[in-house]
Amino acid sequence: MANLSMKKADVLAALIIVPICLYVFYESGKWPLEATIGSPSLIPRGVAACVLFAAGMLLFRALRGRSLPLERRLEGKDLRRIILTALITGGYVFAVERVGFIVTTFVYMFLFIWILGERRWLRLILFSIVVPIAIYSVFYVGLHVPLPRGLLR
Amino acid sequence: MVNFDLLIRGFATVLTGYNIVALVLGSFFGIIIGAIPGLTATMGIALLVPFTFGMNPITGIVMLLGIYTGAIYGGGIASILIKTPGTPAAAATVFDGYPMAQKGMAGKAIGIATVASGIGGTFTAICLTFFAPILALFALRFSAPEYFALAVFGLSVTVTLSGKSPLKGFISGAVGLLIAMIGLDPIGGFPRFTFGLIELTGGFSFVPMLIGLFALSEGFRQVEVILTAPKVSAVLKDILPKLRELKECSVTFVRSAIIGLIVGITPAIGAETACFVGYSEAKRTSKHPELFGTGVIEGVAAPQTAENASTGGDMLPMLTLGLPGDAATAVLMGALTIHNLQPGPLLFRDHSGLVHQIFAGMIVANLIFVILGLTFARFFARVININRQLLVPLIFICCMVGSYAINNALHDLATCVFFGFLGYLMIRYGYPVSPMVLAQILGAMMESNFRRSLAMSRGDPSILVTRPIALIILILAVFTTITAIRRQRKMLRQQVTIAPSPLSKEAKN
Numbered sequence: 001m002a003n004l005s006m007k008k009a010d011v012l013a014a015l016i017i018v019p020i021c022l023y024v025f026y027e028s029g030k031w032p033l034e035a036t037i038g039s040p041s042l043i044p045r046g047v048a049a050c051v052l053f054a055a056g057m058l059l060f061r062a063l064r065g066r067s068l069p070l071e072r073r074l075e076g077k078d079l080r081r082i083i084l085t086a087l088i089t090g091g092y093v094f095a096v097e098r099v100g101f102i103v104t105t106f107v108y109m110f111l112f113i114w115i116l117g118e119r120r121w122l123r124l125i126l127f128s129i130v131v132p133i134a135i136y137s138v139f140y141v142g143l144h145v146p147l148p149r150g151l152l153r
Numbered sequence: 154m155v156n157f158d159l160l161i162r163g164f165a166t167v168l169t170g171y172n173i174v175a176l177v178l179g180s181f182f183g184i185i186i187g188a189i190p191g192l193t194a195t196m197g198i199a200l201l202v203p204f205t206f207g208m209n210p211i212t213g214i215v216m217l218l219g220i221y222t223g224a225i226y227g228g229g230i231a232s233i234l235i236k237t238p239g240t241p242a243a244a245a246t247v248f249d250g251y252p253m254a255q256k257g258m259a260g261k262a263i264g265i266a267t268v269a270s271g272i273g274g275t276f277t278a279i280c281l282t283f284f285a286p287i288l289a290l291f292a293l294r295f296s297a298p299e300y301f302a303l304a305v306f307g308l309s310v311t312v313t314l315s316g317k318s319p320l321k322g323f324i325s326g327a328v329g330l331l332i333a334m335i336g337l338d339p340i341g342g343f344p345r346f347t348f349g350l351i352e353l354t355g356g357f358s359f360v361p362m363l364i365g366l367f368a369l370s371e372g373f374r375q376v377e378v379i380l381t382a383p384k385v386s387a388v389l390k391d392i393l394p395k396l397r398e399l400k401e402c403s404v405t406f407v408r409s410a411i412i413g414l415i416v417g418i419t420p421a422i423g424a425e426t427a428c429f430v431g432y433s434e435a436k437r438t439s440k441h442p443e444l445f446g447t448g449v450i451e452g453v454a455a456p457q458t459a460e461n462a463s464t465g466g467d468m469l470p471m472l473t474l475g476l477p478g479d480a481a482t483a484v485l486m487g488a489l490t491i492h493n494l495q496p497g498p499l500l501f502r503d504h505s506g507l508v509h510q511i512f513a514g515m516i517v518a519n520l521i522f523v524i525l526g527l528t529f530a531r532f533f534a535r536v537i538n539i540n541r542q543l544l545v546p547l548i549f550i551c552c553m554v555g556s557y558a559i560n561n562a563l564h565d566l567a568t569c570v571f572f573g574f575l576g577y578l579m580i581r582y583g584y585p586v587s588p589m590v591l592a593q594i595l596g597a598m599m600e601s602n603f604r605r606s607l608a609m610s611r612g613d614p615s616i617l618v619t620r621p622i623a624l625i626i627l628i629l630a631v632f633t634t635i636t637a638i639r640r641q642r643k644m645l646r647q648q649v650t651i652a653p654s655p656l657s658k659e660a661k662n
């Protein structure tokens with residue numbers, strides 16, 4: 001998704017927006033009208049109608065070849081770096097409560113720094129160890145905010 | 154009017170104990186954030202908001218004010234030393250700052266930039282102190298129709314003035330409005346668009362969303378363009394400006410400070426615009442405009458004064474009307490609501506003491522970064538050399554931990570990551586993220602006041618256009634929108650005329 005041309009991205013955006021707006025119309029039709037002050041569905045439907053119109057214009061412009069130019073296309077290593085970052089970040093969300101903050105953050109930092117191209121092992125390992133411990137200390141000791149302990153519980 | 158007794162007490166509070174420590178730390182961190190290209194003031198505030206939860210409201214707020222003012226100033230350091238603005242707000246400082254550095258006057262340029270930022274920021278903070286209570290008193294007369302009109306005005310200005318394309322700005326803002334509707338109906342109290350998920354009953358958490366859209370999205374952009382950090386080799390000397398140089402720039406200081414204040418008050422445009430307007434006015438009115446761009450001190454003083462002068466202007470509508478002036482003040486507004494403080498005229502009535510502490514904090518913050526900037530200039534210059542391969546993962550972790558720590562909830566962390574990636578894609582494909590965030594604040598304001606207005610008039614919508622203040626604000630909203638669209642069309646036509654090939658080539662892809 002991060003390496004689409006502007007035209008394709010505009011078309012895709014319009015195709016995502018349209019069903020969302022239709023859903024707004026569908027759900028707002030089920031709301032209780034009498035019990036509330038004003039019409040609860042008026043603003044949501046009004047906004048959805050405006051978004052639909054804007055999405056139509058976006059689609060029309062894209063198909064007519066009037067999309068704005070893209071700053072730069074992502075290819076090769078740059079694209080791979082973004083995809084891997086998104087994947088490990090998603091993995092972090094999935095694992096942090098199950099495995100625990102310190103272990104997950106150590107693995108995450110190690111992988112992330114490696115993905116960004118750092119290959120000096122001492123720096124890689126040291127930073128991956130220091131950061132989770134330092135952040136845990138700041139939040140747990142300094143701000144009294146508990147972070148997930150996971151397997152260490 | 155400003156209450157001097159409360160203001161003096163405000164200074165006493167800000168200058169004692171943890172508050173001054175928090176302010177100095179915030180300012181120091183802010184300058185570092187500002188000095189590193191790619192990291193913005195908004196990102197700095199969003200990153201540090203979670204760290205203020207456990208603090209007293211005023212301690213947390215002055216810390217964030219320190220970050221805000223410090224980061225806006227700090228952007229100039231990178232502009233001068235490496236020809237890359239640390240923040241978008243410091244883009245115009247490059248024009249004369251970098252040529253000065255090339256002539257071996259990097260220290261002098263940084264010194265002038267520091268003092269200029271301090272003068273602009275302090276001036277605007279004093280103006281904020283005097284004008285905000287007057288505006289808040291006036292705003293106390295506002296009722297639901299006026300607030301509805303204000304929300305519409307704020308949204309229309311934000312949507313049309315941010316980003317390259319008003320259409321994409323509009324889509325960003327309108328989708329933001331739809332997202333803001335997720336949760337309980339503000340009047341009826343029934344769930345809307347929650348898909349049966351209990352986590353969505355209160356809507357998306359605002360702060361994780363802010364952190365995602367402003368901080369994590371920028372993190373993704375840094376991953377995209379990860380580069381070896383530029384090496385700063387300039388030797389900094391003569392940092393402290395001479396009295397003669399300050400006298401030379403005195404008119405520039407005054408003019409740019411006023412420009413910055415006015416630009417700041419205008420919703421949706423902030424420091425980025427102020428610095429360019431300040432620079433171009435200084436050049437236009439100079440006796441030697443041909444020297445601008447070759448490394449003259451007025452060319453550094455003008456944008457730096459204007460950009461920091463915009464901070465007080467941006468704060469004014471946020472504090473008095475609950476209408477954020479730019480993205481950074483939208484995040485500050487989010488931080489205030491976390492501490493159970495709702496910006497708007499009632500804040501001045503119910504928390505007058507705290508409001509005066511904020512004024513005092515704003516003034517002191519501007520003086521603190523001058524002291525720090527002049528004392529640690531060499532250190533801040535070296536910060537630019539920081540290893541991005543270590544910094545970017547640290548930003549990601551701070552964003553995610555901060556989001557999680559708000560309620561110890563995994564769905565807040567997921568919200569941050571979701572909006573972080575969404576924000577990255579939006580920026581990449583030309584959708585400004587500010588309208589989406591501002592729509593979260595203004596959407597709720599618009600909807601609830603619209604329905605209250607209808608309740609006041611027993612269902613007659615003409616109430617929205619028959620009250621004079623509401624009508625004037627709505628006319629302004631329409632006028633601004635039309636002007637912005639016309640300007641955008643003109644710009645696009647010029648773009649097509651100047652460079653037809655890249656446009657058509659891209660459009661074919």
